[in-house]
Amino acid sequence: METVVENQKFRMARKLEKMFGHIDYRNPPELCPVRDVMSVASDQWSTLILLWLGYFHVLRFNKLKKYVYGISNKVLSQRLKVLEADGYISREAFNEVPVRVEYSLTDFGQTYVEKLLELTEWMQANSPKVLANREKYGLL
Amino acid sequence: METVVENQKFRMARKLEKMFGHIDYRNPPELCPVRDVMSVASDQWSTLILLWLGYFHVLRFNKLKKYVYGISNKVLSQRLKVLEADGYISREAFNEVPVRVEYSLTDFGQTYVEKLLELTEWMQANSPKVLANREKYGLL
């Protein structure tokens, strides 16, 4: 049991070492593109938007708003813009009345959502543990 | 090429379908523990704190502040508290003068950091693509 954890730690340190040879998190954000890019993509609302687009493939503004429960028009439209700018999603507007606008993942966005999904599955599996920890902590 | 992407989409839809049978993101946050738990753990600062703790195993407040470049005392102490409450990290205070406080990952936190690291590696590999997209988008 102990050694398993120790091995994990060792593998981990090696991974991070390798990584930190390239990226230095000590750099200010404007000098560390990874921090910058990550802060957009793994933002709470962006995550939900991307997951739902991964699920439905194509969604219009108001549908998206329904599924990404609790998001406001303002923030939804902001996030859609930056997600488009960063290349995760594409926006297509049709000349109809009223206007129809469709959002969908790009192939690039699709690869990101696959990664994101793994993390979300971890969260799904482990959130009971976290909630239990929280409760225990509250009692101390 | 096309079919590869199509296959990915299919696998994806199945994964999400399976998942959404259990969790409904349409629920308000207070009814969806996954959203709640995720918003703490995948917050930008929390992510950096956890990654650095994964790297060094043990860090004291001021060292952590140095590595998690740009974080303020206030936010660092807030995040450390919730990360401790959620069970990702543990805090040990020594009765010395001046006080010494050591933060480290719990085994639970360690498993999360492994997941987080995968995502970060994707970010590292793909951030140039994102920056290129951003620039292209700016020109439109």
Added chain:
DNA sequence: AAGAGTAAGTTACAAAAAGTAACCATATGA
């Protein structure tokens, strides 16, 4: 002995981000 330094924060105040709700154009259906 006075003053600076140190560690791990806290606190008051300012700035930025997010949430809220009303509003826009335009056309269709009741």
Added chain:
DNA sequence: TCATATGGTTACTTTTTGTAACTTACTCTT
């Protein structure tokens, strides 16, 4: 004629962050 629908935007409020000074208590320097 008035309500409805779409895909947002805008002004205003509230919440969250960031900034910088301060705290406690002991030690080291001068």
